[in-house]
Amino acid sequence: xxxxxKTFRYSSGRFILYLMLIVxxxxxxxxxxxxxxxxxxxxxxxxxxxxxxxxxxxTWVNYIHVLTRIPFLRYFANSVIVAVATTLGHxxxxxxAAYAFSKLKFPGRDRIFFIMLLALMVPFQVNLIPLxxxxxxxxxxxxxxxxxxxxxxxxxxxFLMRQFMLTIPNELLDAARIDGCSEFGVFRRVxxxxxxxxxxxxxxxxxxxxxxxxxWPRIVTSSEKLFTLPVGLAQLQMKNxxxxxxxxxxxxxxxxxxxxxxxxxxxxxIEGMTAGALKx
Amino acid sequence: MTAISPSxxxxxxxxxxxxxxxxxxxxxxxxxxxxxIPMVVSLWWSLNDYSGLTAAKxxxxxxxxxxxxxxKIFAKSLVNTxxxxxxGMSIGPTLGLLTAMxxxxxxxxxxxxxxxxxxxxxxxxxxxxxIWVMLYNQNGLFNTILQNLGLHKVGWLSDPxxxxxxxxxxxxxxxxxxxxxxxxxxLQSIPRELYEAAMIDGAGGWAQFRFITLPSLKPVILFVYIxxxxxxxxxxxxxxxxxSGGPVYSTTTIVYYLFDKFMDLRLGYASAIAYxxxxxxxVFSFLQMRLSRERA
Numbered sequence: 001x002x003x004x005x006k007t008f009r010y011s012s013g014r015f016i017l018y019l020m021l022i023v024x025x026x027x028x029x030x031x032x033x034x035x036x037x038x039x040x041x042x043x044x045x046x047x048x049x050x051x052x053x054x055x056x057x058x059t060w061v062n063y064i065h066v067l068t069r070i071p072f073l074r075y076f077a078n079s080v081i082v083a084v085a086t087t088l089g090h091x092x093x094x095x096x097a098a099y100a101f102s103k104l105k106f107p108g109r110d111r112i113f114f115i116m117l118l119a120l121m122v123p124f125q126v127n128l129i130p131l132x133x134x135x136x137x138x139x140x141x142x143x144x145x146x147x148x149x150x151x152x153x154x155x156x157x158x159f160l161m162r163q164f165m166l167t168i169p170n171e172l173l174d175a176a177r178i179d180g181c182s183e184f185g186v187f188r189r190v191x192x193x194x195x196x197x198x199x200x201x202x203x204x205x206x207x208x209x210x211x212x213x214x215x216w217p218r219i220v221t222s223s224e225k226l227f228t229l230p231v232g233l234a235q236l237q238m239k240n241x242x243x244x245x246x247x248x249x250x251x252x253x254x255x256x257x258x259x260x261x262x263x264x265x266x267x268x269x270i271e272g273m274t275a276g277a278l279k280x
Numbered sequence: 281m282t283a284i285s286p287s288x289x290x291x292x293x294x295x296x297x298x299x300x301x302x303x304x305x306x307x308x309x310x311x312x313x314x315x316x317i318p319m320v321v322s323l324w325w326s327l328n329d330y331s332g333l334t335a336a337k338x339x340x341x342x343x344x345x346x347x348x349x350x351x352k353i354f355a356k357s358l359v360n361t362x363x364x365x366x367x368g369m370s371i372g373p374t375l376g377l378l379t380a381m382x383x384x385x386x387x388x389x390x391x392x393x394x395x396x397x398x399x400x401x402x403x404x405x406x407x408x409x410x411i412w413v414m415l416y417n418q419n420g421l422f423n424t425i426l427q428n429l430g431l432h433k434v435g436w437l438s439d440p441x442x443x444x445x446x447x448x449x450x451x452x453x454x455x456x457x458x459x460x461x462x463x464x465x466x467l468q469s470i471p472r473e474l475y476e477a478a479m480i481d482g483a484g485g486w487a488q489f490r491f492i493t494l495p496s497l498k499p500v501i502l503f504v505y506i507x508x509x510x511x512x513x514x515x516x517x518x519x520x521x522x523x524s525g526g527p528v529y530s531t532t533t534i535v536y537y538l539f540d541k542f543m544d545l546r547l548g549y550a551s552a553i554a555y556x557x558x559x560x561x562x563v564f565s566f567l568q569m570r571l572s573r574e575r576a
Contacts, residue, residue, distance in 0.1 A: 017382055017385055017387065018387070020382060021379075021382055021383070021387065021393050024379065024396075024397075025392075025393050025396035025397070027453075028396040028397055028399060028400065028453070028457070029396055029399075031400075031411050031412065031415060031453075032399065032400075032411070034411070034414070034415065034421060035410075035411045035414065038414065047417065047419035047420065047424070049424050049427065049428070050424075050428070051421055051424055093306045093307055093310075094307065096303045096304075097303055097304045097306075097307045097308075099303060100299075100300045100301075100303035100304045101304065104299060104300040104303065105297075105300070106296075106297040106300035106301060107297065109300065112304070112308070116307075116311065119311065119315055119316070121561065121562060121565045122315065122319060122558065123510075123514055123554070123557055123558055123561055124514075125514065125535055125538055125553075125554045125557055125558075126318075126319055126322055126554045126555065126557075126558050127314065127315050127318035127319050127322060128318075128542075128554070129318075129322060129325070129542055129547055129550055129551055129554070130317070130318035130319075130321040130322050130325070131314060131318045132542075133321075133332065133547075134313075134314075134318065150310070150314045152306070152310060153306060153307040153310045153311070155307075155311070158307060183299045183303075184299075187303075208402055211404065212402075212403075212404035212405065212406075214404070214405065214406050214516075214517045214520075215516055215517070215535075215539075218520075219542075229404075230404045230405075230406035230407070230517075231406075233406050233407065233410060234406050234410075234520065234521055237410050237413065237521060244414055244417070247410055247414070248410075248411075248414065250410075251407050251410045251411060254404065254406070254407050255403050255404070255407045258402055258403060258404070259399065259402075259403065262398075262399070262402050263395070266391070266395060269398075269402065270394070270398070270461055270465075273458070273461055273462070274461060274462060274465035
């Protein structure tokens, strides 16, 4: 029996579609796979021809080296401390300010908000150098303070949370006020529970941004003790150019925590990303 | 009857407003100390010869004049950055739209594919760059494959004609998953009925794309391009890790050059670079405002 031409065209179209999706996905995964595979090889097998897709012999020596002779665990701890503290700051201060900007009335409110939005356009490089100078004057360079305090709030975070809060009906807040709630009580008991999805988005954005940040931590830290993972990795990359297997062990250790968090919270990541973009 | 005295009324309104001001106090203070004041200071420094060690010396617009007329490396960094932006913007969003349209075809394992495209987006640029440095190595995976196909090795990061393109390729690979995810969400929000009506009218695949998909996506496309352009103009991490601006300044970008001058303690000069970058980005930001107002 002959295949119906239309079915054939349909299924060959599907075939090409899947082929393209699979090939392009492989191209996305191969660099990651290659770095994991390289990190488990002996240095002398890193650049063989034909390429060694599966490490033979498989060795943990690069990880052992990176974890014992380079303070990678320290970098990791620094990254966690900085990312967690920054994220907590954003969740508290941005959300609270967003509440004031969306639901409280006070003179100059909209003007201040407008100026903040304008400031969103300023690239970080413009205030970078004086900011460094401020840190140096306060003797904050090479301390957690320099890594955390200047980033404790963000205009984008306030803007994002305000967008979420604008959808809350005012009657709901008035009802709580009549029941004798203070403004902070209204915020904590009524507003926060209603914008939890927004807070999840804010957490993801902030944590990811801080975890991956490079320029600022690179500039305000010169002591290894304060390096975050990206700074430590870049340092390892520059110092050990000849030892690629070790660099890859460091790379995997730097990337892994974020990838694990991402795989577990994928839905929130994607929703957060699109909410940020499509809400504008 | 007790009338509320004016002073008490004032007191009350102060109290009422005080809550609002308290709630915005920390962000406002932080913004003032860490953004507004540094911005002004930076502008002042850009008009000075300043090393940070000795007193600043006012030189008027000299830094700007020197940068824009005399500094060949800065001119090169402007060209390099613009080429990088053009390369990225001509390929990244198109690739993102294509993959989003493929994923929108009711495919199986959609979220699995989406994960693959999105994985590099949430990975730090330093990580992505170290991986690509290895791939681009003289004896790395790419050159091994080329060799086995009987082709010549390429000096991916060592050839001044190729290095910037190599950085752009790695950056596109890293970033287009962001556009994929945004476009996919936007595609899914286009009402099905529009396509059904078009099919009844006899519109083919291309006509549907041209007259339904593209117009519906217009605001998102605008968003993606502007965000992309502004972000790409600030490219730094990849250059720092992959080439340090070389070979022979072929990958020196605006921010890398700024960083370089900062390290040389030419703070006034570096501040002027920052303000030139700012001016470029302001043009694109206003363009976005104009364009998005037009559609509204």
